[in-house]
Amino acid sequence: MPGFQELMNTMSESELLDYLDNSTKYTPEAMTAAVNELKRRGRKFTDEELIVVKKRIQTSEEIEKEEDDPWNRTSWKKNVVTDNNASLLYSPGAIQGFSIIFSVFFGAFLLSSNIKDRKKRLIVIGFGIIYTAITITIVKFIPGYYLLLLNTAGGLGLTTTFWDKYIGKETKYRTRSIWKPLIISIFISAILVITLLHG
Numbered sequence: 001m002p003g004f005q006e007l008m009n010t011m012s013e014s015e016l017l018d019y020l021d022n023s024t025k026y027t028p029e030a031m032t033a034a035v036n037e038l039k040r041r042g043r044k045f046t047d048e049e050l051i052v053v054k055k056r057i058q059t060s061e062e063i064e065k066e067e068d069d070p071w072n073r074t075s076w077k078k079n080v081v082t083d084n085n086a087s088l089l090y091s092p093g094a095i096q097g098f099s100i101i102f103s104v105f106f107g108a109f110l111l112s113s114n115i116k117d118r119k120k121r122l123i124v125i126g127f128g129i130i131y132t133a134i135t136i137t138i139v140k141f142i143p144g145y146y147l148l149l150l151n152t153a154g155g156l157g158l159t160t161t162f163w164d165k166y167i168g169k170e171t172k173y174r175t176r177s178i179w180k181p182l183i184i185s186i187f188i189s190a191i192l193v194i195t196l197l198h199g
Helices: 002-009 013-021 028-040 047-068 073-077 092-101 104-113 118-139 146-168 179-197
Strands: 087-089 173-175
Touching (some): 013 028, 028 047, 092 104, 104 179, 118 146
Parallel strands (some): 087 173
16 A cells, blocks of 8 residues: 555645545545545545445445456456557457367467467467366266356466466456457357267
8 A cells, every 4th residue: 555645645625525525536546545635635534434434445446346347247347448559369258258168279279379479379289188188087977968068167267367367357458359269169169069970
């Protein structure tokens, strides 16, 4: 909070009060720092005011948790922009969907397409291949519906750990069309199914 506190020192009282009036715009840390700065300047809060402020800080914390929740679809959309200067990327939602429906390998391929560094791309693809191979091996010994759970877990790993590390949790981007990889994935999956059925 020291960084926030230094920032609050430079603000007017009306600017500080804006932090308390707009819980959806600011982080809980920033709001708490604003309260501390107002108190330091001699602002006296009534018990009722403190209760309201506390509720607003809790609201801000809840919003922050929702944005950080990988299962929350709105968290996948929060960094989508229309700025033509922003990178064109396959979204976490698309990566998760391909991982669940087709396999983690397909999700890894989409994610790797977002990454420019060759070494990092190979790491992601390698993860997809290894995870899918392990999944196929495991499914032989457990009910088939567990495949959905395993694919979901693998996709979640791609859209959190790998996305955050190689693309950046706060990276702003434009969404890339999934039609081409979707057609390719369906085609490849159809060939694999036909091969298995006639093998």
